[in-house]
Amino acid sequence: MIHVASLTKYYHDMCAVDGISFDVARGEVMGLLGPNGAGKTTTLRMLTGFLQPTAGSIAVKDYRIEEHALKIRRLLGYLPEAAPLYADMLVYDYLAYVAHMRGLQGVKVHQRIVELSALCGLAEVMHKPIAEISKGYKQRVGLAHAMMSDPEILVLDEPTSGLDPNQIVEIREIIREIGRQKTVILSTHILSEAEATCDRIVIIHQGRIVADGATEDLKQKTGGEKTIHITLETDAPATVQDTLQAIDGVRVMEVREHAGQVDLKITTAPDRDLRARIYQAIKAQDWILLEFCQQTQTLENIFRQLTQEN
Amino acid sequence: MRATLYVFSREMKSYFFSPIAYIVISIFLLITGWFFFSTFFIFNQADLRNFFALLPLVFSFVVPAITMRLIAEEMHSGSYEILLTLPVSLRQVIVGKFLAALGMVCAMLIPTLAYPVTVALLGGVDWGPVAGGYLGALLLGAAFAAIGLFASCLTRNQIIAFIVATIICFGLTLLDRILFFLPDSLAGVLNYLACGAHFKNISKGIIDSRDLLYFLSVGFLGLYGAQLVMQEKY
Structure with a gap:
């Protein structure tokens, strides 16, 4: 589904991502795990086409990102870190805007928003300005935004950061629900989260992959002392x-x-x-x-x- | 094409759902109205020449005030990341935002149609220069909006974006008035770069392809520059 080969990104002289390679299969929930500053966000940003890689290649379903950036964006739903949404818009208006931008039209726009509102629990805040809703709701609006066009691949950057424990459990449940049908890539620095939601974990550190495997294998493999x-x-x-x-x-x-x-x-x-x-x-x-x-x-x-x- | 339209309509809503549009339009109408009518009765002439003569100067700080937030605000809040990971191209985003700024320029100019109507009640108005003046105002607004959009791409700070755009627009407006320092050969070239003379021609009702070309190329350069800056950044 997704093929990443020796992906590298330099910010001026600083190397943020250093030759990362991995493949993600259809229907897999992959966790990108690493300490702060390991290069998780940079990797995801390159995957979504927001940043240009310094070197290396990314292909999604045989589409190479250099040639088919727009096609790949159509296949991907992306929730950036901290969900930077337009604060001045109402939740409903914002979702309608995203729906239009993603090519939905007519009655489908409203239908899809109602569906997502049920899935993400947004009914209460639908008619509030985004600036006035809590962090947890913002994150859920971001999740609804990412799922708008029912994309095959979801990329979530720290989907539970800044949420309280109840909200974290809710969001994890939503992600697990989605993960049954879709390919999901999420980044986190919280281990229990990766353990709870992911089939497979890639640990990166200082821009390099230091471990890659199914969650269970990974636990057994390094079980030395x-x-x-x-x-x-x-x-x-x-x-x-x-x-x-x-x-x-x-x-x-x-x-x-x-x-x-x-x-x-x-x-x-x-x-x-x-x-x-x-x-x-x-x-x-x-x-x-x-x-x-x-x-x-x-x-x-x-x-x-x-x-x-x- | 459709995406451009949605970007445009979101920006227009954002202007009119917040106080920005109303404040900018009021300031624009106050300044032009005051300067125009304070001398209007002294000259005892039923034309709008003074109004149009003033426009480049007023536009060079009002238009940057409209455009300063277009990209800078998105970069500041991070929503730019969402916008560019939606299935739209950078060009569609830039054109959509530019059209929204142009829409605001139109929204500012529409109330000023009251001036020619008022003048027409007082005496016969030559409608040719008025039509030319409004066409010129639109072209000038478009060129300045493109410059403003370019400045807005340079920084995530809206105030810096405003100042940079104002400096460029003021520079273009005042360029032809400071040329007497320079040798004739250089002055000729720079005179072509100044927007004053081009605007004056159109607002007299003379529509010359050179003037049209000038405004269109300034607009194009601004938008193209904006695209290059954004590509370089991300």
Whole structure:
């Protein structure tokens, strides 16, 4: 559906996107994940034809963007970051304007606006000026704007930024609903969002792709070391670290003491289950074990590993 | 073509749903009305020559006030990103916005039709120069609107857009009055660039292809420049 090859963008001397390549299949919900300034927005802006790439190529359904920019724009619905809509227009007028610009005519304009109003929950604000509605509603109007012509591909730049938790859940539900039939590309720096809404995640950092895979695969693939949290009660907190470190394959990462309790964060070597050995070591010392829990590798850990280097 | 029309109609609505249109039109009518009628009875002549003589000067700051927001505001609010990712070309956007500015110029000129009517009641009016004057005013407005649109592309700050456009328009208006400094050979060329002489010809009722060509080329250059600037930016 979408083919991107060695896409590069320089702003003067600054390299924002550095040779990104990926393919998006029909019906896929792809999340573009990365810290602030990683190049997510720039990538999406090039994809929608708003920015010219410095190098590289973009093709949507065999249309190359250099030759068929308008055709690609017809296939794409785009919600820019922070939904910059015309503040002086009424929501209804704005949607009617977008409908006309997207080639809808006559009674279809009203019909489509009514449909989208139901889908995005806009009925209450239809006749208010955009300047006066809340951020959450603005984002929903932006979503309705992007879906106006029922495009095959939706590109959403940080669709939930600045919303409250309830609104985030609502918008995610809408996106998941759309994702059943359409190809969706969304960018976010919120991991749980990518986890909740995307089939596939591409992590970019400093303009480069550092990971690309199905959400589940990605979680398993990088699952090397395991992290265990332990809380103990003991009279001799000073000896705890040495005792545990003596076990082969265990590394104590963090020790915190307060009121006779010791909190530990330890990592164990990959592909070995050391939990029994650790428990026995604790039992041998007659310490009271208050808490013992092994964390599975979350997307958050992967993200931090990949994006905190350099 | 259709997209151009929708851009045009959105801009026109935006002018008339906000106070901008009414303020600009009032200021324009106040200034022209005052300058025209304060001397009108002294000369005791039933013509509109003074009104038209004043137009280039008044237009060179009123038209930039109309055009300053066209692109600069969109770049400031970011809505430009939405506009250019809709299935429209840059040219359609620029032409649509230019036509809206021209529409505002027309909206300003229509109430001034009361002047020739008033004058006609007082004495016989030669309608030829009046028709020529209005044609000239439209051409001048179009040329200045194109310059204003170009200036509006240069910056996201509307005030800077206004000042840049005013400087260019004032420059073109006053150019022929400062030429006596210069050697004749240079003055001839620059005289052609000044809009005063061209406008004066048309407003006398003399429609010369050179004058038409002048206004059309200034307009074209402004719009083309606007397109180049936007292409360079994004």
